[in-house]
Amino acid sequence: AHLGGSPAHLGGFTCTPGGVTCTPGGVTCTQGVTCTPQLNLRSCLTCRSPVSLSLTCFRYLEFSSVSLNRSKRFSNLIHRCLSTVPSRLCVPFNPAEFWSCYTFHNKVVTLYLRCLPKSQHALVLERLRYAMPNNTELGLRLLHQEWQDGNMEHLKFQVRMLSSHSPKCLAYWNIAIAVEKELKLTSEVRRLYHQALTNLPLCAELWKDVNTHTHTHSDSLPVSHSSRMLKMF
Template structure:
């Protein structure tokens, strides 16, 4: 059976099970059964798919799993969202969209310390996800963790050395912190060595300078 048909059947069944739980006299027991059903769905529907013409390589697609999880979230009280998201993130450590959803929730709840810890963990679990690096860095900046910001930039650029956005962010951070001119020049030189262009940023600054002189 085609995967899209299987997914539709599962979603229809989950909606039915949730409606049944909501209308039941024994809501606690029915919701437990609904939760078990959600877990069974997430386990049985594959998230890994073979890459065409390769028997050894796979790619992951969590689109359906996220749809199920976000539907489940809509069925539980908001006070349980954090624990629920943490549980699913633990089961799917490479699910970047789910990780970002958890970070968004912690930010909305103003849990900056928890946000910092979660974001840092995700930089290890999903090291190629630029958004998690930027959130981890932003959290440290908000908490005045300047030393950790430097370490995060160093780690991030080891994983994503060709990411111009990260280089530009670090350059702006160093400049805002009163970084020495020599250090800033070294950063620019290092970018040029590995082939990352900062022309857009430099042009932006030069345009601002020109506009001030007019």
């Protein structure tokens, strides 16, 4: 079914218009190249722009997931697509600067996890996070999965690594502090608040939380320490 006009339905999913032809043997790009699981996806799509490349790759993965599903070939295909589509986008008129966009990569991860049993989700997310250490959304997704699985100690370990790698990410600090509060480790909570404020001294939300925590636990905190936390900066 050629996707040049109205959407076409193949194998239980919908392919939207975009100049891609889906056939039982693979996906044919507008350049006339047919991509099959046996071919290197990088070599057959290098001629496309980043936006077109991501669209074509994702449609190809959706098409392949129907037939390959949990096979090793589909896993290899996922990793090839993740490495093929760039996450760095150049700032217009300034090629020396760039910004990171993991929108496509996170969509691929979602598609991949739908094809795997839940028992493998945490392990797969951890491996993918090591491959994309700057992908904040992926890191948060890993932490949420660890929490759903009830692995508090592993969650504590992961969030410490993530907050060390991305100390400007408020979400990581909030989760790290919440974990220590859940474990009722007051001294660790104070230490993490101090570290978070060192990295985010102008974050109003963080200062509000520190103020609330300090007054809530004023009976268990020395007065000198409470004053120090509020006057550090």
